[in-house]
Amino acid sequence: MSSTAGTANIGVVGMAVMGSNLARNLASREGNTVAIFNRSPERTRKLMAEHPEAGFVASESIDDFVASLAKPRTAIIMVQAGAGTDAVISELAERFEPGDIIVDGGNANFHDTIRREKDISAKGIHFVGTGISGGEEGALNGPSIMPGGTAEAYKTLGPILASIAAVAEGEPCVTHIGTDGAGHFVKMVHNGIEYADMQLIAEAYDLLRTITKRSPAELAEVFTAWNSGDLESYLIEITAEVLKQVDAKTGKPFVDIVLDQAGAKGTGAWTVQNALDLGTPVGGIAEAVFARSVSSHPEQRSAVQATITSRPTVVEVDVDTFADDIRAALYASKVVAYAQGFDEIIAGAKQYGWDIDKGAVAKIWRAGCIIRAQFLNRIVEAYQNNPDITSLLEDPYFASAVASGEEAWRRVVSTAALSGVPVPGFGSALSYYDSLASKRLPAALVQGQRDFFGAHTYKRVDEEGVFHTLWSGDRSEIATEPSTH
Numbered sequence: 312m313s314s315t316a317g318t319a320n321i322g323v324v325g326m327a328v329m330g331s332n333l334a335r336n337l338a339s340r341e342g343n344t345v346a347i348f349n350r351s352p353e354r355t356r357k358l359m360a361e362h363p364e365a366g367f368v369a370s371e372s373i374d375d376f377v378a379s380l381a382k383p384r385t386a387i388i389m390v391q392a393g394a395g396t397d398a399v400i401s402e403l404a405e406r407f408e409p410g411d412i413i414v415d416g417g418n419a420n421f422h423d424t425i426r427r428e429k430d431i432s433a434k435g436i437h438f439v440g441t442g443i444s445g446g447e448e449g450a451l452n453g454p455s456i457m458p459g460g461t462a463e464a465y466k467t468l469g470p471i472l473a474s475i476a477a478v479a480e481g482e483p484c485v486t487h488i489g490t491d492g493a494g495h496f497v498k499m500v501h502n503g504i505e506y507a508d509m510q511l512i513a514e515a516y517d518l519l520r521t522i523t524k525r526s527p528a529e530l531a532e533v534f535t536a537w538n539s540g541d542l543e544s545y546l547i548e549i550t551a552e553v554l555k556q557v558d559a560k561t562g563k564p565f566v567d568i569v570l571d572q573a574g575a576k577g578t579g580a581w582t583v584q585n586a587l588d589l590g591t592p593v594g595g596i597a598e599a600v601f602a603r604s605v606s607s608h609p610e611q612r613s614a615v616q617a618t619i620t621s622r623p624t625v626v627e628v629d630v631d632t633f634a635d636d637i638r639a640a641l642y643a644s645k646v647v648a649y650a651q652g653f654d655e656i657i658a659g660a661k662q663y664g665w666d667i668d669k670g671a672v673a674k675i676w677r678a679g680c681i682i683r684a685q686f687l688n689r690i691v692e693a694y695q696n697n698p699d700i701t702s703l704l705e706d707p708y709f710a711s712a713v714a715s716g717e718e719a720w721r722r723v724v725s726t727a728a729l730s731g732v733p734v735p736g737f738g739s740a741l742s743y744y745d746s747l748a749s750k751r752l753p754a755a756l757v758q759g760q761r762d763f764f765g766a767h768t769y770k771r772v773d774e775e776g777v778f779h780t781l782w783s784g785d786r787s788e789i790a791t792e793p794s795t796h
């Protein structure tokens with residue numbers, strides 16, 4: 312038997328960016344001895360050579376890795392989501408024993424997590440699907456952690472995760488989200504909100520750049536100033552850094568030499584696909600996903616551009632007033648994006664039987680993760696004041712914040728439309744707000760159309776029951792049953 316057998320209290324599989332940094336984070340905490348393993352041993356060897364201080368117990372075979380773990384064993388998987396994760400889970404599950412814990416910290420699809428938890432728990436092994444956000448730096452210094460799985464597994468795992476998590480106002484950014492796939496579901500929505508937030512910031516930049524004609528370096532100062540107000544957030548902070556950056560090869564602003572086609576790994580699309588299944592309108596998130604798709608169709612963009620002979624003249628604005636308007640529009644649109652994200656969390660919790668504490672979710676997003684922001688304290692307060700609000704837009708603070716920015720928001724969206732600057736995020740957020748704010752919606756006409764062509768029936772404003780008009784007959788109305796076709 313090897314001298315390292317049973318010496319590690321925790322293990323990490325997957326030594327790419329996230330796993331290696333998470334392993335270093337774990338190793339830096341008092342009392343931890345961390346076992347590490349990667350499919351290709353080169354990554355493990357490199358990490359061992361670069362970080363002798365971590366005292367890792369390294370293995371080059373899965374058998375040695377499992378043997379190096381003290382019982383009951385706990386291993387965190389940080390590998391490519393999908394097939395890679397399934398491969399590692401099955402290798403561990405073959406070797407683990409009842410009572411051991413397998414944690415998947417990757418960006419798994421929560422439907423996969425539900426399936427995996429069912430399979431693995433049948434063997435008596437705990438399976439904990441855990442969202443981890445914060446990228447490389449968060450993994451190393453303290454991420455925001457969103458674990459699912461059983462309460463029993465969390466008893467063992469919770470203190471370990473709390474020891475490596477980011478800390479916000481004295482509290483570790485980790486909470487047991489709910490059973491089976493709840494953690495990965497909430498991480499998915501986190502990423503959807505991340506997409507929306509990034510798109511809104513990008514639109515604010517585009518408007519300022521195109522309409523006020525300020526340079527990226529000047530705009531970096533605007534974003535830096537915004538970062539000390541109610542927009543204070545990691546994403547605003549890094550936006551200023553990206554805008555400040557100058558390309559060493561050309562001397563041009565970095566943002567001007569990057570191809571304007573945004574990539575996506577899929578979690579934003581999952582957020583929208585699941586929102587559609589749940590019947591939750593998340594237009595701001597959807598527009599952010601679609602904006603990346605539009606940008607990534609250069610053939611369509613150039614074909615349409617070739618047909619256009621002139622573009623609208625940019626509206627003249629007072630630069631400082633317009634920048635203030637954009638700041639207000641950004642804040643209001645951001646409130647909408649978070650309101651939609653939390654609506655999806657509420658709908659998902661109902662659908663899948665999770666008891667998700669919305670305030671606790673907002674709390675653990677205050678540090679460590681990509682969407683960390685001052686603003687999240689307001690969401691914590693909103694749910695503390697009333698856990699049953701139907702929308703964050705109903706909360707008195709957010710209602711008043713959005714109302715006070717409303718005129719500016721409308722000026723920004725109309726100026727963008729007149730100037731030909733695309734604002735799918737701002738525009739969709741404003742339309743969503745107006746939809747909720749309108750006393751009557753044209754949905755009544757849609758119901759009439761549905762009844763006309765398909766006898767889909769409708770309800771009346773003045774009487775209980777379900778009705779159909781005999782459109783192809785004498786157009787009289789009959790009481791009927793709801794249509795099932």
Ligand SMILES: NC(=O)C1=CN([C@@H]2O[C@H](COP(=O)(O)OP(=O)(O)OC[C@H]3O[C@@H](n4cnc5c(N)ncnc54)[C@H](OP(=O)(O)O)[C@@H]3O)[C@@H](O)[C@H]2O)C=CC1
Pocket residue numbers: 325326327328329330349350351354389390391392394395396398399416417418419443444445446447
């Ligand atoms: N990068 C980020 O900022 C964030 C990433 N995540 C998630 O964390 C996880 C890890 O991300 P990241 O560190 O970027 O790494 P990658 O997603 O790039 O995955 C690379 C790792 O997966 C391993 N791997 C891939 N396929 C297999 C397989 N079939 N069997 C065994 N191992 C396999 C690789 O091993 P090998 O070296 O042998 O190829 C390598 O260790 C992912 O699920 C990702 O979505 C979550 C939050 C942020």
Ligand SMILES: O=C(CO)[C@H](O)[C@H](O)COP(=O)(O)O
Pocket residue numbers: 418443444445446502505574575576577578579681
């Ligand atoms: O999970 C993350 C942070 O929370 C990743 O950074 C995110 O997956 C990046 O996504 P995309 O490549 O789709 O922009």
